Amino acid sequence: MKPSKIPHVAFLIFFHFIFLNYFHFPSSHCANLGSETDKFALLAFKSKVVDDPFGALSTWNDSVDFCQWHGVTCSLRHRRVVALDLRAQNLTGTISPFIANLTFLRLINLQQNKFYGKIPPETGRLFRLRSIRFSLNMLQGEIPANITHCSELRILDLVTNKLEGNIPSELGNLFKLVGLGLTGNNYTGSIPQSLSNLSFLQQLSLSENRLSGNIPSELGLLKQLNMFQVSANSLTGSIPIQLFNISSMDYFAVTENKLVGEIPHYVGFTLPNIRVLLLGSNRFTGEIPPSISNASKLEKLDFSDNLMAGSIPEDLGKLKNLIRLNFARNNLGTGKGNDLRFLDSLVNCTFLEVVSLSRNSLSGVLPNSIANFSSHLIYLYMSANRISGTIPTGVGNLKNLILIAMEVNLLTGSIPTSVGYLLKLQVLSLFGNKISGEIPSSLGNLIFLTEVDLQGNSIRGSIPSALGNCLQLQKLDLSDNNLSGTIPREVIGLSSFVLLDLSRNHLSGPIPLEVGRLKGIQQLDLSENKLSGEIPSSLASCVGLEYLNFSDNSFQGPIHSGFSSLKGLQDLDLSRNNFSGKIPMFLNTFRFLQKLNLSFNNLEGEVPSEGVFKNGRAVSIIGNNKLCGGSPELHLHSCRSRGSRKLWQHSTFKIVISAVLLPCLLSTCFIVFVFYQRRKRRRRSKALVNSSREDKYLKISYAELLKATEGFSSANLIGIGGYGYVYKGILGTEETNVAVKVLDLQQRGASKSFIAECEALRSIRHRNLVKIITSCSSIDTRGNEFKALVYEFMPNGSLENWLNQKEDEQNQRPKLNLMQRLSIAIDVANVLEYLHHHCHTSIVHCDLKPSNVLLDNEMVAHVGDFGLSRLLHDNSPDQTSTSRVRGSIGYVAPEYGALGEVSTHGDVYSFGILLLEMFTGKRPTDEMFEEGLSLHKYAKMGLPDQVAEIIDPAILEEALEIQAEIVTELQPNLRAKFHEIQVSILRVGILCSEELPRDRMKIQDAIMELQEAQKMRQAIKL
The missing domain is CATH 1.20.5 (Single alpha-helices involved in coiled-coils or other helix-helix interfaces)
Known part of the structure; x- marks a missing residue:
């Protein structure tokens, strides 16, 4: 039915009620009229569905009786719709308010679809309704307050939508409610105390929202509660003791909050029916309750990521149904060397799949009893403790093991050959121990192996060629051992590698040609060995390389031209070898290269001066006595031509x-x-004398710019600045896209801005600066003075436009993700470091803000608009100028307003504010910043615990989506990792924007911290 027909439906419904109230008809006529009302209501519902990929509503037409329509159930007596069940049909659309006309409806199930928009308030008129199931959709807005009129409601399931606002306290009036599911939304505020009125409530699910405050103790009155789930919020305080006394409790989850206090020692007695107890990622203290072993129905027990100490109960074996045991990341252990005795009892837990004890202070010898653990065991985490002894040979009995993580302990002995019997094993991590012996060739049997990390042990012998059978191996780290012999061609030819680290061993011989098969490898480290020969030309095929380290070997010959294909390199180290010949010019074209070490070789000739070579801090070439030229920062003698x-x-x-x-x-x-x-x-005229400083830029005429911008058409206007207007133009026969900044010379200071920008940009070059192509100082068609600057055009516009999109804008750009924001911030910081410390005369920008940061096709940032810039002529970064400076409100440093002193510290302040704006989504001039509150203070108050409340919601949503896609057992505690990244970034912004210049972070340190945050984000792999 088309939407235009809906008023007709309403008209019929209106007459339906008139007839029932004022005329007397036989009951059959009333039933027929009611049936027609239901039919029209269903067609109105269908009209709001814009996509039906499975054809679920294809039968909804006059050829089939509406009671036979898919998903529709009618009562036998009155032929009225009592149930609408369209779960998992992938329907897209909004929920029609005409659903309220299905007055006999008792159940509506729209789970697992793509409904968006708000829940119709008219739903509150369905007084017979008993079950609302709208989970796994994209519904927005708040829960309608009048839904409490549905007094018969038993189930309200709104899990995983985009609902927001506070949880209505009126829900406490739904006295018959048995299940309330609001998990996975954006609810804020506190948990309503009124929910304690729901005396029949059995399931309460409020996880994964943004709830704060304490858990109301009144919830302990819900004596029929069997599920209590409030994980992944920001709840504080302690768990009300009354909740631990609800004997019917089956599922109890409060993970990832800020809860404190001790867990009652008697909890195992008062929760006799508990099956799942999840208390991880909080701030609980005290010991693990010894009574826990009496909760005999327990299947999942999680106390991870807390501050719990002491010993682990030795009778956990009583938990016969235990599947998952997670005590990781606490302070467990007594220091007496007998902390592992409880492992013996776990042999009785025959369904055990996960044991996680990592990052505690557990000490003692690893018992042989682990070889008798359940054959169902999948994950065994015991890393970062003080565990000694050897790995039991019987570990090969655990046929279903997928992961063994025992790194950073005190383990000795050799790796048992029996590990090769674990045919399902994917991860073997034993780094940072004292393991000796050889790598067993039986590991070649493990065809599902994806990661082997044995770094930092005392393993000797050769690398077994049998590892070449592990065709899914992505990471192999054998660094820091005593391995010898050659690199097996079968191993280095594994095309599945993402990381291969064989550094700091005693390997010898050449690199096999098979290295060219590593097309997807990102990190290759063969440093500090005894390898020799030339670099094989096949390395050119490794186009995914980002980190390459061949340092401290005996390689010789020229740096191969095949390296030119490795354009993604970020870090290249060829130092301490015998490379000869010239430094290849193609290295200065690697736009991602941040660090290059060619020191202590036999290189000769001229050093390139572009790209990475422009940054003396990024390049090391010492120990090559025949090199010359290059950037002045390298302090090499100039090269003389052959003719001279x-x-x-x-x-x-x-x-x-x-x-x-x-x-x-x-x-x-x-x-x-x-x-x-x-x-x-x-x-020469007097006017020309006054403009002598501009002559060097008179390269283009007014007429050419007039043509390029189509007469400075408003359609080409792309920006308005403090001193003029910016137009997009197409210049010359080559049709080059340019940005033309036309100065409004009626404004005071515009001519000075023009000269300042020319002076600043005439001699500086940096990949992250907007390139000035030419300038124009002429007379327009009316005889007025005309000045303009012509820049390289940036197709992605300004950072300002990306950060501050209006919600009603058409063709809205996607929000910048975390990595894009980080890259832009690092680009801007690199510009400041260059201007302040690497120019012949230090330059202070004085007007750093989002509108002056422009983005090219690849979202690389370029800083522009040097109209307020100042030159510090003694090249001292701390020098000040007392000339009055103007900047932009919110971004200008406080000291500029007081004394007008210009210094590099002022730019650092502006950068700090810019960084905070990028990651909080708040402008420094936002209306909320009043009465002493500023963006700096707002961010500072959020660290470290309230980051989720101040970070840009787009970044938070991205983090949650990534966590949902990654198997958390393989990358545990992702939420903590994202939190650490966000804290690190905001900390840089806060330290850069301190009020006093002397307290501000150095721009070099800011770059290092942001790059560390970037590496942390890159380490989180989808």
Whole structure:
């Protein structure tokens, strides 16, 4: 039915009620009229569905009786719709308010669809309704307050939508409610105390929202509660003791909050029916309750990520149904060397699948009893403790093991050959122990193996070629051992590798040609070995490389031209070898290269001066005595051309002649020059004298710019600045896209801004600066003075436009993700570091803000608009100028307003504010910042515990989506990792924007911290 027909439906329904109230008809006629009302209501519902991929509503037409329509159930007596069940049909659309006309409806189930928009308030008129199941959709807005009129409601399931606001306290009036599910939304505020009125409530699910405050103790009155789930919120305080006394409790989850206190020692007695007890990622203290072993129905027990100490109960074996045991990341252990005795009892837990004890202080010898653990065991985490002894040979009995993580302990002995019997094993992590012996060749049997990390042990012998059978191996780290022999071609030829680290061993021989098969590898480290020969040309196929380290070997020959294909390199280290020849020019074209070490080789010739070579801090070339030229920061002597050498070495006669004639020639030129200058000055007008500083930029005419911008058309206007307007233009026969900044010379200071920008940009070059192409100082068609600057065009516009999109904008851009924001911030910081510390004369930008950060096709940031810039002529980064400066409100440093002092510290302040704006989504001029509150203070108050409340919601949503996609057992505690990244970034912004200049972070340190945050985010792999 089309939407235009809906008013007709309403009209019929209106007459339906009129007839029932004022006329007397036989009951059959009333039933027919009611049936027609239901039919029209269903068609109205269908009209709001915009996509039906499975054809679930295809039968909803006049050819089939509406009671036979898919998903519709009618009562036998009245033929009225009593149930609408369209779960998992992938329907897209909104929920029609005409659903309220299905007055006999008792159940509505729209789970697992794509309904969006708000829940119709009219739903509150369905007084017979007993079950609402809208979970796994995209519904928005708040729960309608009048839904409490549905007094017969037993189930309200709104799990995993986008609902927001506070949880209505009116829900406490739904006295017959048995199940309330609000998990996975955006609810804020506290848990309503009124929910304690729901005396029949059995299931309460409020996890994964943004709830705060304490858990109401009144909830302990819900004596029929068997599920209590409030995980992943920001709840504080302690767990009300009354909740631990509800004997019917089956599922209890409060993980990932900020709850404190001790768990009652008697909890195992008062929760006799508990099956799942999840208390991880809080701040609980005290010991693990010894009574826990009396909760004999327990299947999942999680106390991880807390501050619990002491010993682990030794009779956990009583928990015969236990499947998952997680005590990781606490302070468990007594220091007496007998902390592992409880493992013996776990042999009785025959359904055990996960044991996680990592990052505690457990000490003692690893008992042989682990070899008798349940054959169902999948994950065994015991890393970062003080566990000693050897790995039991019987570990091979655990046939279903997928992961063994025992890294950073005190384990000795060798890796048992029996590990090769674990045919399902995917991860073997034993790094940071004292393991010796050889790598068993039986590991080649493990065809599902994806990660082997044995770094930092004392393993000897050769690398078994049998590892080449592990065709899914992505990470192999054998660094820091005593391995010898050659690198097996079967191993280095595994195309599945993402990381291969064989560094700090005693490997010898050449690199096998099979290295070219590593097309997807990102990190390859063969440093500190005894490898020799030339680098094989096949390495050119490893186009995914980001980190490559061949340092401290005996490689020789030139740096192969095949390296030119490795354009994704970020870190390249070829130091301490015997490489010879010239440094390849293609290295200066690697736009991602941040660190290059070529030191202590036999390289010669001219050093490139572009790309990474422009940054002396990023390049090391010491120990190559035949190199010359390059960036001044490298402090090398200049290169003489071959022709010059021949002249001075073989043409003595010409030297003598030149010595005689040169002074005469110079004298003559000087006289001619003085005469010409005097004549030129007499002819030049006064206006030209005043504009002499601009002459070097007179390269383009007004007419050309007029044509390029289509007469400075408003359609080409892309920005308005403090001193003029910016137009998009197409310049010259090559049709180059440019941005033309036309100065409004009526504004005071515009001419000075023009000169300042020309002066600042004339001699600086950096990949993250907006490139000035030319300038124009001329007369327009009306005879008025005209000045303009022509820049490289940035197709993705300004950072300002990306950060502050209006919700009603059409063709709205996607929100910047975390990595994009980090990359942009690092780009901007690199510009400041270059301007402040690497220019011949230090430059202070003075007006750093989002509108002056422009983005190219690849979202690389470029800083522009140097109209307020200042040059610090003694090249001291701390020098100040007392000339008055103007900046942009909110971004300008406080000291500029007081004294007008210009310094590099002012730019650092602006960068800090810019960074905070990028990651909080709040402008420094937001209306909320009043009465002493500023963006700086707002961010500072959020660290470290309230980050989720101040971070840009788009970043928070991205983090949650990634966590949902990653198997958390393989990358545990992702939420904590994202939290650490966000805290690190905001901390940089806060330290850079301190009020006093002396308290601000150095820009070099800011870059390092942001790059560390970038690495942490890159380590989280989908």
